Amino acid sequence: MPTLTFTEGDTAEIYVHNELNETTSLHWHGLFLPNKEDGVPYLTQMPIKPHTTHLYKFPIIQHGTHWYHSHSGLQEQIGMYGSFIMNKRKDDKTFRKGIDDLPNIPIVLSEWTNYNPENVHRMLHNATDWFAIKKELLKVMSKQ
Ligand SMILES: [Cu+2]
Known part of the structure; x- marks a missing residue:
């Protein structure tokens, strides 16, 4: 604005x-x-x-x-x-x-974020791993 x-x-x-x-x-x-x-x-x-x-x-x-x-x-x-x-x-x-x-x-x-913030908010409350998967964070964690 x-x-x-x-x-x-x-x-x-x-x-x-x-x-x-x-x-x-x-x-x-x-x-x-x-x-x-x-x-x-x-x-x-x-x-x-x-x-x-x-x-x-x-x-x-x-x-x-x-x-x-x-x-x-x-x-x-x-x-x-x-x-x-x-x-x-x-x-x-x-x-x-x-x-x-x-x-x-x-x-x-x-x-x-290019996501609709309402979706981000909903996913955060549903404990989804979507963002960790997108950042390949889970893959990195599994290598440790
Ligand atoms: Cu303020």
Whole structure:
């Protein structure tokens, strides 16, 4: 999902247009914000219904690079996550010219599977050896 960039002192207004045919929600990982904006369905908010728009609005009271992700089902596992950059204010006493104003180039490293994550989840609960067989792990183990 898109990199979201703010500056400490801003008020974030993030409109989520849910174009999925299922509910969704977004969790702002590691951010200090009012609980009702935390993005956990049935705990801090109701799920965002399909084909509706939800506004997350909260003050940015910190700086640093974080990330955000879907908190619904296994949507995160199919790529519903992105970088969340909060720049330090230029009038911050600790602002270091030539360091804190360097451009941000976010790189997100993540595990990935081409399998439907619902299938992975099901297989993990069924104690299948499928993934060990695919990696030829059982063959290696039998040689020991
Ligand atoms: Cu998180």
